Amino acid sequence: MKNIVILISGSGSNMAAIVRAAEQGRWGERLNARVAAVISNRADAEGLRFAKDHGIATTVLDHKGFASREAFDQALMAEIDPLSPALVVLAGFMRILTPAFVAHYEGRLLNIHPSLLPAFPGLNTHQRAIDAGCQFAGATVHQVTAELDHGGILAQAVVPVLADDAASTLAARVLSQEHLIYPRAVAQFLAALP
Template sequence: MTTQCNVVVLISGSGSNLQALIDSITQNGNPARIAAVISNRADAYGLTRAQNAGIATAVLDHKQFDGREAFDSALIEAIDAFDPQLVVLAGFMRILTPGFVNHYSGRLLNIHPSLLPKYKGLHTHQRALESGDSEHGCSVHFVTEELDGGPLVVQAVVPVLADDSAESLAQRVHGQEHLIYPLAVRWFAEGRLRLADQGAMLDNQVLPSSGHLIRT
């Protein structure tokens, strides 16, 4: 019997990946339970998505705190009030302090719009086009102190088309994000996914450095 896996989702914007998680849980029997959604921006539309789904919300405005450490300390307190087994970053536009990352070691997931380790940081779709890549995609990974650098869980690969713009490529990658993020959260909630000294493990097998690959 799978025990309940409480999840806290952190957002800064529209929350499309949050919506994909909500839909996965309500429609597909994902055993995760979103206990709360927390944003650093009061105008984030993802808060409305959460409220529409009956999920508790909270806002911590980073501008009200004296530095990243003070903000992250308050954020930890807000998150831990919901007793989460997993914390999910879904478009949370804050660089997290080592103290925060270590507090949630092994239970902190992020999604990034590139095939990591390629194109850490911003403007990933434009950078893939400028490099002439034939493939692009998105990655779910455990978060470590290295920006966009933790062990990979799952990657979705999409072909780069001859007439792609950054916008059209981004749209197709977003579609894959909405598939692989709920999948990774499901694996974690089912007890199949964990972080070990050897790296990310699925069903007690160490995942390859690229994570579980899905090609479209």
């Protein structure tokens, strides 16, 4: 079985989209894959309840309890590795990962970013797109590398930037597309694995 481990920090809406796609698309039968666990760095992450309700194992590993980013990432790897993940999926996981963590899961680590990379890596992407006068914005599914918001692009979705958009309205429009492209990209990635 190809195990998927999803890391979240908040509502987990992209995680939920992946879980629903896995259930509806019968990934267990078709892809020999399953969402094996959801791990959050925040105990109050809303997505944990959704995962539990869908019978998925959950773990909370509070980053505030660790002296360094490296110590947290080592503990996170200790939670993930026993699951022998085929794929580790970042779904609103609001931590910058250390190079050691990224190297450990090289080729098996995916992220979604709310911009059309390589444009607007980092934070505040929607406001930055509006401020730059962009006519289009979107989301990108990419492989994770040690460089923030870089790595091979697996999928993108494009949405128009409307004249009256605020960052919040653009964010909502982009998020609806994220929920479509992320599960599709994860399924395609899994289908290509031996």
